[in-house]
Amino acid sequence: MKSISLYVDKESFIHDFDPITKLLYILFALFLPLILLSFTVSFISVGVSIVLLMAAGVIRKTIPVFSFVFLVLITVVIIQGLFRPENETILFQIGPLAMYKEGLLYALTITLRVMNIVSAFLILVLTTKPSDLVETLVRKGMSPRIGYVIVSVFQIIPEMMASMSTITDAQRARGMETEGKLSVRMKAFLPLLGPVILGALINTKERALALEVRGFNSHVPKTYLYEEKTHALSKWVQAILLLLLVGAGVWRIFG
Amino acid sequence: MNKIVVEGLKYKYPLSDTLALDDLSFQVKEGEFIGIIGKNSAGKSTLCQALVGLVPHFYKGAYGGKVFIDGLEVKNQTIADISLKVGMVFQNPFTQVTGSKMTVYEEIAFGLENIGIPRSEMIARIDYVLDLLKIEQVKDQNPFDLSGGQMQRMAIASIIAMKPDILVLDEPTSQLDPAGSEEVFQAIQSLSKQGITIILAEHKMEKVALYCHRVLLLDDGKMVDINTPGKIFSRGDLEQHGVAAPVYTRVCKELGVRKAGTSEFPVTLAEAESVLRGRKI
Ligand SMILES: Nc1ncnc2c1ncn2[C@@H]1O[C@H](COP(=O)(O)OP(=O)(O)OP(=O)(O)O)[C@@H](O)[C@H]1O
Ligand SMILES: [Mg+2]
Numbered sequence: 001m002k003s004i005s006l007y008v009d010k011e012s013f014i015h016d017f018d019p020i021t022k023l024l025y026i027l028f029a030l031f032l033p034l035i036l037l038s039f040t041v042s043f044i045s046v047g048v049s050i051v052l053l054m055a056a057g058v059i060r061k062t063i064p065v066f067s068f069v070f071l072v073l074i075t076v077v078i079i080q081g082l083f084r085p086e087n088e089t090i091l092f093q094i095g096p097l098a099m100y101k102e103g104l105l106y107a108l109t110i111t112l113r114v115m116n117i118v119s120a121f122l123i124l125v126l127t128t129k130p131s132d133l134v135e136t137l138v139r140k141g142m143s144p145r146i147g148y149v150i151v152s153v154f155q156i157i158p159e160m161m162a163s164m165s166t167i168t169d170a171q172r173a174r175g176m177e178t179e180g181k182l183s184v185r186m187k188a189f190l191p192l193l194g195p196v197i198l199g200a201l202i203n204t205k206e207r208a209l210a211l212e213v214r215g216f217n218s219h220v221p222k223t224y225l226y227e228e229k230t231h232a233l234s235k236w237v238q239a240i241l242l243l244l245l246v247g248a249g250v251w252r253i254f255g
Numbered sequence: 256m257n258k259i260v261v262e263g264l265k266y267k268y269p270l271s272d273t274l275a276l277d278d279l280s281f282q283v284k285e286g287e288f289i290g291i292i293g294k295n296s297a298g299k300s301t302l303c304q305a306l307v308g309l310v311p312h313f314y315k316g317a318y319g320g321k322v323f324i325d326g327l328e329v330k331n332q333t334i335a336d337i338s339l340k341v342g343m344v345f346q347n348p349f350t351q352v353t354g355s356k357m358t359v360y361e362e363i364a365f366g367l368e369n370i371g372i373p374r375s376e377m378i379a380r381i382d383y384v385l386d387l388l389k390i391e392q393v394k395d396q397n398p399f400d401l402s403g404g405q406m407q408r409m410a411i412a413s414i415i416a417m418k419p420d421i422l423v424l425d426e427p428t429s430q431l432d433p434a435g436s437e438e439v440f441q442a443i444q445s446l447s448k449q450g451i452t453i454i455l456a457e458h459k460m461e462k463v464a465l466y467c468h469r470v471l472l473l474d475d476g477k478m479v480d481i482n483t484p485g486k487i488f489s490r491g492d493l494e495q496h497g498v499a500a501p502v503y504t505r506v507c508k509e510l511g512v513r514k515a516g517t518s519e520f521p522v523t524l525a526e527a528e529s530v531l532r533g534r535k536i
Contacts, residue, residue, distance in 0.1 A: 144369075148355050155355065156354045203350050209309055213307055213334070220371035223372055
């Protein structure tokens with residue numbers, strides 16, 4: 001079955017780490033540069049994330065994401081470089097347009113920060129099964145109902161897309177045009193929405209019944225099929241990340 | 256001991272003008288295997304859902320009379336509590352897939368996690384039902400990638416793993432081929448022999464005649480009769496109620512041969528064979 005999750009099923013020491021450590025890493029990568037306000041720290045942080053992504057063997061999967069992010073950031077660079085109010089020092093000039101140093105530096109900071117968050121997020125998303133992440137959060141006290149909704153969306157949306165294509169096939173078999181110009185496609189697509197949405201609603205009611213009889217609303221404390229995933233080094237990594245954050249905070253306040 | 260007691264049960268779905276269940280009363284003993292038959296929309300599924308408390312707790316609607324499970328009144332219990340005692344398998348296997356688990360194995364574990372079964376016990380139970388329903392070979396597949404028949408087996412396995420005292424099955428073999436249906440019925444019978452009370456809504460009359468101890472005939476929400484398969488399928492008014500007797504019974508009715516010493520017609524292949532062989536042609 002097609003999946004809409006980005007998870008890459010591989011074996012690596014990054015995959016072995018528990019979701020909580022990865023979440024903590026995101027917080028770390030997010031806050032450390034903000035606390036220290038240092039260009040170099042952002043730079044190192046992005047570098048570390050990229051090395052980790054390579055170690056997990058998922059770097060190729062990051063290319064589409066990074067390309068999209070770059071596309072957005074290019075506009076930031078251009079706009080800030082050209083029009084930032086603090087702009088003073090001209091770096092170079094193309095015709096009537098002047099690129100300024102202040103704007104470019106500012107854009108570079110933003111770029112680094114975004115890259116930093118995105119790459120830390122990608123470590124979590126690419127190396128953690130969505131269901132593992134949610135299960136961990138449920139263990140930590142998140143409502144199992146919310147957890148169920150999140151995980152089932154990952155499965156039920158591809159399921160709806162599959163039923164969509166079944167209906168399209170059926171209509172094509174009856175001679176309906178479903179390919180070609182955009183207007184033709186739209187015409188073929190709209191009548192699909194009725195059966196698919198109605199079907200999904202009926203399914204939802206029946207599925208709710210089925211969940212009820214499987215003890216979904218039971219008040220007994222839940223148990224889990226799998227043992228909680230932990231890594232021998234988890235506690236250490238978490239402690240070091242926290243210490244570094246606290247240390248940075250202290251240095252910032254008193255330093 | 257009576258496991259299930261139904262007294263004057265009446266039920267009307269919200270926004271509906273007619274009673275889906277009209278004044279039903281019957282008792283079921285522990286370990287009995289009861290078949291529910293009747294034409295489409297006779298009320299079979301509604302009755303099944305009344306036994307697990309989905310009627311009235313889930314649907315609301317107008318409810319009258321009483322249903323007792325082990326002496327406890329369903330109306331005063333939560334579905335979660337009832338489902339520890341009564342397991343239910345629905346007609347449509349597709350909507351019973353939770354959609355939150357990646358493999359058949361995990362899918363079966365879903366109910367067990369919810370009712371707090373310890374891990375080692377959970378694993379033992381899952382292995383048992385995978386074997387009972389013959390789906391070990393697909394245990395690592397995604398539940399949505401199964402065939403209709405495999406999904407149906409998985410749905411049954413998921414409920415059996417929760418070890419209910421009473422198992423309610425609503426057309427559990429609608430997606431299975433004849434060989435597959437037979438396998439599933441064998442599995443259900445083996446549970447029945449372990450003392451689990453079974454309630455089964457079914458259109459396959461040959462199976463009902465072969466496996467059920469008693470049969471409840473429904474028509475338009477009313478109970479026409481509850482009796483042994485021999486008595487029910489020998490009734491002269493089955494067709495008026497929209498039900499056809501097992502094919503063996505119809506043949507014997509046509510030939511006018513009854514079981515020796517009774518007014519009943521044979522209802523299973525074995526009965527028909529022994530009666531017909533004994534007859535001098
Ligand atoms: N959710 C609902 N809301 C309103 N009416 C319903 C609902 N479900 C069933 N009914 C009605 O209740 C009556 C009994 O339906 P039920 O599904 O119990 O029949 P059934 O014997 O299981 O039929 P089948 O053999 O088709 O499965 C029917 O008239 C049906 O239209
Ligand atoms: Mg039904």
